[in-house]
Amino acid sequence: MNDKKILLIYTGGTIGMVKDYASGALRAFNFDELLKNIPELNQLDCSIDTVSFQEPIDSSDMGTSDWVRIVEIIEAYYDSHDGFVVLHGSDTMSYTAAALSFLLENLSKPVILTGSQLPIGDLRTDAKENLITSIQIAALQERGRSVIREVGLYFEYKLYRGNRTTKINAEHFQAFASLNYPHLIESGVHLNVFKEYLLPHKKNRKPKFHKQMDENVAVLKIFPGLNQRALDGVLKTEGLRVLIVETYGSGNAPTADWFIDSIKMAIKNGLHVINVTQCSGGSVLMGQYETSTQLKKMQVISGKDITTEAAIAKAMYMLGSDVSDALFKTVFETELRGEMH
Known part of the structure; x- marks a missing residue:
């Protein structure tokens, strides 16, 4: 096992639901059983820790206090972990990605938001690919440094700059678009990183964790x-x-x-x-x-x-x-x- 540590932060949303096949109803996923449900995660060259909102919320209920809660979690684990994956409902994911990009200043590590259109236990789910690749991107390093040093949003084979995205479709797996800025990574047989589009890192700048937002x-x-x-x-x-x-x-x-x-x-x-x-x-x-x-x-x-x-x-x-x-x-x-x- 590689010594890279990734923190999964579960806020709520479809990606964290599993179908109870007896009743057909969706129920919240127990993240302690993550490896059991997605054994492919054992093949990744990083260790994964998980933190969950005490009461996971539908992303339609996401507010500024929830954004601050995510910032506080990232701040608490920033020194001990190499990257962060935020699992989030797709409806307001672009808003949260944009908010985190401003609240997290001088990032030297990746914060990747992802989710899914179908629950993780569904036969045709997009959750596994989105989750596995997001963790891979969060763990991606070159010469001991994170390749992505900004807030990104990963969905359906593409990593976008988080604050450039908009949800464009409620039914397709390709739910997001970044119409005014190219995607940063494309996932195919290989992860293709378009380095020229990455946010330049400001050297010797300490990360700042902002926690004030005015809703007026x-x-x-x-x-x-x-x-x-x-x-x-x-x-x-x-x-x-x-x-x-x-x-x-x-x-x-x-x-x-x-x-x-x-x-x-x-x-x-x-x-x-x-x-x-x-x-x-x-x-x-x-x-x-x-x-x-x-x-x-x-x-x-x-x-x-x-x-x-x-x-x-x-x-x-x-x-x-x-x-x-x-x-x-x-x-x-x-x-x-x-x-x-």
């Missing part, structure tokens, strides 16, 4: 027929500090006076307004069309090619880190963990 963030999707009452309802939310606006195409929004005036007044009153595209791929380029020129003049923050999931996580992280109002726009528009270009 909202998302508004622009749509034909959006009216002033609906907009005002969002803008007048008590305590709101950041509004992420999902605009059309490359950052375009209505030019009606009521819309522009409401956004302008909100910004004047201290609200940070971030422009992200509602398209799955592509980037915000304010000023390219007349319909976004006024937003640019108002100092609306450009989300560039960030995903909505990563924009939410970054905004919550920045608010929790007490980034000043004066610097908020500059910091948000700066790439912190490879989340935007």
Whole structure:
């Protein structure tokens, strides 16, 4: 057995369920029996420890306190383990991957999120391959150093940068996409690592484990027929500090006076307004069309090619880190963990 140690963190989700064949119902998996259920894990050249949330949760119930709990587990085991695999429900996995990428600063070890579309005990399950390869990637080293030194999301033969992903399908095994950034590893007969796309490691920087997130963030999707009452309802939310606006195409929004005036007044009153595209791929380029020129003049923050999931996580992280109002726009528009270009 190799001396590499991998920690499996089970938060909940389909991957941790097994079918009770007598009743047909799904029940939570006992992770102490992991090796018994997946004997292939014995062939990996690393030892595996497991930690489970006391009460595993459906990923639809995932919140900021759960993200902090994962960070605390990783911090507690950081020095004793070489890599971390977080087992998670697929519905909010992209949000958690993005959040962890900001909360875990200066990583020198991999944190890989994975899950499955079918339970681990199912005949056609995708859980075994996702789990086994995620552990292999977490244990991957070159000259005694981890190959992956960032938060990744592994699903259906591909490792993506965690904060670049979006769930695109509820039924296919290929449930995730990274439309604005290439995948980092492809699993075939060999693990093909695309080193040119990996996050550069900052040498001699100690890892930082952040534990503050501010939830005073909202998302508004622009749509034909959006009216002033609906907009005002969002803008007048008590305590709101950041509004992420999902605009059309490359950052375009209505030019009606009521819309522009409401956004302008909100910004004047201290609200940070971030422009992200509602398209799955592509980037915000304010000023390219007349319909976004006024937003640019108002100092609306450009989300560039960030995903909505990563924009939410970054905004919550920045608010929790007490980034000043004066610097908020500059910091948000700066790439912190490879989340935007």
